[in-house]
Amino acid sequence: MKKINESFTCINCGKEISQATKTCRNHCPHCFASLHVDSDIPGDRATDCWGRMYPTAYEIKNWQLKICFQCKKCWKIHRNKRADDDEVENLDMYIKKYKEVLY
Numbered sequence: 001m002k003k004i005n006e007s008f009t010c011i012n013c014g015k016e017i018s019q020a021t022k023t024c025r026n027h028c029p030h031c032f033a034s035l036h037v038d039s040d041i042p043g044d045r046a047t048d049c050w051g052r053m054y055p056t057a058y059e060i061k062n063w064q065l066k067i068c069f070q071c072k073k074c075w076k077i078h079r080n081k082r083a084d085d086d087e088v089e090n091l092d093m094y095i096k097k098y099k100e101v102l103y
């Protein structure tokens with residue numbers, strides 16, 4: 001399966017997001033917003049939902065940070081590993097902020 005990993009402009013903060021080197025990035029490293037383009041496998045681009053996804057929670061397992069994203073359109077939840085250049089120090093703040101938008 002071919003994974004698509006291209007640069008894009010963030011739908012939320014408007015910053016230009018360059019390609020992630022190791023992981024298949026689908027969320028913004030600054031504000032953590034993303035688009036619902038993947039179905040069950042990260043990078044498969046198998047859905048045509050294209051709703052906005054925002055982080056709602058995160059968990060740490062085996063020293064690895066995983067972020068839960070929820071689609072605002074179909075409410076599907078995705079879990080993604082953080083990317084190396086994610087600004088995770090802001091993640092808590094953004095989760096609280098998006099809660100006000102989502103609920």
Ligand SMILES: [Zn+2]
Nearest residue numbers: 010013028031
């Ligand atoms: Zn952004």
Ligand SMILES: [Zn+2]
Nearest residue numbers: 036049071074
């Ligand atoms: Zn969706």
